[in-house]
Amino acid sequence: MADEIVLLSTWPSMFGMRVRVALAEKGLKYEYREEDLWNKSPLLLMMNPVHKKIPVLIHNGKPISESMIIVEYIDEVWNHKSPLLPTDPYQRAQARFWADYVDKKLYDIGKKIIWSTKGEEQETGKKEFIECLKLLEGELGDNPYFGGENFGFVDVSLVTFSGWFHTYESYGNLSIETECPKLVAWTKRCLEKESVSSSLADPHKIHDFASEVRKRLGIE
Amino acid sequence: MAEEEVKLFGTWASPFSRRIEVALKLKGVQYEYIEENLTNKSPALLNYNPVHKQIPVLVHNGKPVAESFVIMEYVDETWKHNPILPTDPYEKAMARFWAKYIDDKLWPAAKKVVMTKGEEQKGVIDEIQQQMKNLEGELKEKKFFGGESLGFLDIAANIIIWLVVAQEALGMDPILNEEKLPVLHGWLQRLLDDAVFKECVPPKQRHLDFSKVKFGSSIASK
Numbered sequence: 001m002a003d004e005i006v007l008l009s010t011w012p013s014m015f016g017m018r019v020r021v022a023l024a025e026k027g028l029k030y031e032y033r034e035e036d037l038w039n040k041s042p043l044l045l046m047m048n049p050v051h052k053k054i055p056v057l058i059h060n061g062k063p064i065s066e067s068m069i070i071v072e073y074i075d076e077v078w079n080h081k082s083p084l085l086p087t088d089p090y091q092r093a094q095a096r097f098w099a100d101y102v103d104k105k106l107y108d109i110g111k112k113i114i115w116s117t118k119g120e121e122q123e124t125g126k127k128e129f130i131e132c133l134k135l136l137e138g139e140l141g142d143n144p145y146f147g148g149e150n151f152g153f154v155d156v157s158l159v160t161f162s163g164w165f166h167t168y169e170s171y172g173n174l175s176i177e178t179e180c181p182k183l184v185a186w187t188k189r190c191l192e193k194e195s196v197s198s199s200l201a202d203p204h205k206i207h208d209f210a211s212e213v214r215k216r217l218g219i220e
Numbered sequence: 221m222a223e224e225e226v227k228l229f230g231t232w233a234s235p236f237s238r239r240i241e242v243a244l245k246l247k248g249v250q251y252e253y254i255e256e257n258l259t260n261k262s263p264a265l266l267n268y269n270p271v272h273k274q275i276p277v278l279v280h281n282g283k284p285v286a287e288s289f290v291i292m293e294y295v296d297e298t299w300k301h302n303p304i305l306p307t308d309p310y311e312k313a314m315a316r317f318w319a320k321y322i323d324d325k326l327w328p329a330a331k332k333v334v335m336t337k338g339e340e341q342k343g344v345i346d347e348i349q350q351q352m353k354n355l356e357g358e359l360k361e362k363k364f365f366g367g368e369s370l371g372f373l374d375i376a377a378n379i380i381i382w383l384v385v386a387q388e389a390l391g392m393d394p395i396l397n398e399e400k401l402p403v404l405h406g407w408l409q410r411l412l413d414d415a416v417f418k419e420c421v422p423p424k425q426r427h428l429d430f431s432k433v434k435f436g437s438s439i440a441s442k
Contacts, residue, residue: 050321050354064313066320076309089297093285100287101271135271 005030006058008044010037012209014107015067016055017160017199022071024195025151026078068099071156084153098139098146099157105132106161113172114210117219126172130179137183144189151193159196162187166203167210226251227279229265231258233422233430235379236288237276241420242375243292247299289319292372304372315365318358319376326351330383334390334435348383348395356403363410370414380408381421389431 007023007030009016023030035044035054047056047063056063057070059077064070075084085092109132112125136158140146146154165176165187177184190196214220228244228251230237244251256265256275268277268284277284278291285294296304306312329351333344355377359365365373380396387394398405411417422430 059310062310064310064317066317069313069316069320072316073309073313076312089294090280090283090285092297093290093294096290096293097285097287100290 003028004058004060006033007031007055008033008035008041008047008058009055010035011201012163012206013054014160014164017163017201018067018156019055019057019070019074020199021156021160021195022074022084024199025082025084025156026074027081028074028078068103068153068157071153075153082151084147084151084156086147086152095147095153098136098154101132102136102154102157102161106158110161110164110168113168115214115217115219122172126174129168129172130174130176133176133180133183137180140182140186145186151190151196155190159187159190160200162190163200163203163206164210167207170207171210224250225279225281227254228252229254229256229262229268229277229279230275231256233427234275235382238420238422239288239375239378240276240278240291240295242370242378242417243295243304245416245419246302246304246370247295248302249295249299289316289323289376292375296372302369304366304370304375306366306371314358315372318355318365318373321351321354322373322376322379326355326383327379330379330386333383333395334386334392334431345395349400352380352396352401352404356401359403359407361403364407370411370417374407374411374417378411378417378421380404381412384408385422385424385427386431386435389428390435 005023005028007016007019009019009032011034020032033041033043035041037054040052044054044056045052047058048054048065051065053065055067055070056065057073058064059073064073071084085095106129109125109128112121113129116122116125139154143149145151146158165184168174169176191200211220226244226249228237228240230240230253232255241253254262254264256262258275261273265275265277266273268279269275269286272286274286276288276291277286278294279285280294280298285291292304305315326348329344329348333341333348336344358373364370365377384394384396395401396405396408412421421427
């Protein structure tokens with residue numbers, strides 16, 4: 001029996017994009033359903049009653065929420081190709097640590113740059129954001145990917161933020177390429193992969209989207 | 221074969237390092253425990269966890285692992301007997317989901333409830349009650365979240381004890397009472413009775429005294 005896979009997400013979400021990348025890496029066919037977060041579908045509310053958030057993966061009717069938990073699930077179920085986590089427990093721990101770092105830091109700090117109305121908060125956000133990216137750049141080192149020779153778990157967790165770099169740069173008046181050239185080179189390398197380029201939304205469209213939301217929130 | 225060297229950096233009052241103690245003891249792993257003073261962190265800790273500078277940190281044959289859930293998964297994968305995570309990928313995803321829920325939602329609410337008063341506190345109490353009801357939905361009729369024996373999610377849910385003790389220290393009506401949350405209440409009693417788990421909680425009186433000092437001067441105490 002064929003697997004039935006449904007992904008509930010929104011096109012600009014860097015979290016939803018992570019799941020798309022993972023599904024593409026595994027060569028999986030799935031039904032994509034675009035959610036309207038101002039008017040959530042009954043299906044979303046039923047499948048993620050606790051958080052009512054996207055992304056949600058529904059595999060043969062059973063829902064999984066939280067993007068990196070979904071990615072790990074995908075990696076474990078479809079372990080026939082493109083492993084995202086290494087096999088060695090210590091390397092796996094390092095990968096989980098850094099994916100957790102991206103989750104704990106980047107999104108919330110990035111919010112200060114795009115959605116903040118206070119200049120001081122935005123300045124702090126900019127500084128912290130660049131510090132985070134520099135730390136991640138240091139972790140990448142001279143490897144082609146965070147996963148070493150191969151695209152892996154940490155790459156998935158971070159690469160989807162790259163679609164938002166133009167937006168962070170625009171509202172933050174900063175240049176990520178100047179600050180973190182190796183990291184930007186890494187994003188370009190990742191975008192050469194079909195699984196990444198087909199899953200990431202266009203940076204200019206994301207910027208337009210952010211602009212719309214800022215207008216809606218009354219901060220633009 | 222080289223001798224295994226396992227060190228755990230923690231603090232006696234931290235639920236996060238206590239989680240690792242449970243995991244290691246369930247696996248029968250011998251380890252050296254190092255008590256950290258968080259107001260004066262050791263050079264070793266800062267060296268092993270330069271990113272967050274926090275406990276717990278597990279150091280296995282000189283290699284450090286940080287973040288309690290990351291460490292727990294590492295322990296489970298390194299010492300494979302007495303598994304703490306389920307083998308089924310869906311069950312594993314559920315355990316991870318609820319563990320994250322506990323740290324992202326329940327723990328911040330628990331910290332908040334002892335630092336607020338009046339209407340604001342009441343709001344947080346309602347929030348925690350709902351969160352605990354959600355956890356009951358996951359536990360259902362099982363003995364532990366892990367089934368017959370305690371597992372990843374039971375260990376993650378240890379922070380509930382910290383909330384219970386803090387509320388007791390402040391003379392607050394306990395949110396986790398038998399009447400309102402019978403399923404979770406029953407689970408907690410079983411958890412505290414478990415031979416391994418009960419070695420990994422702070423001594424009660426010391427914990428109460430600590431909570432009184434930490435939260436007692438806040439506006440929430442009666």
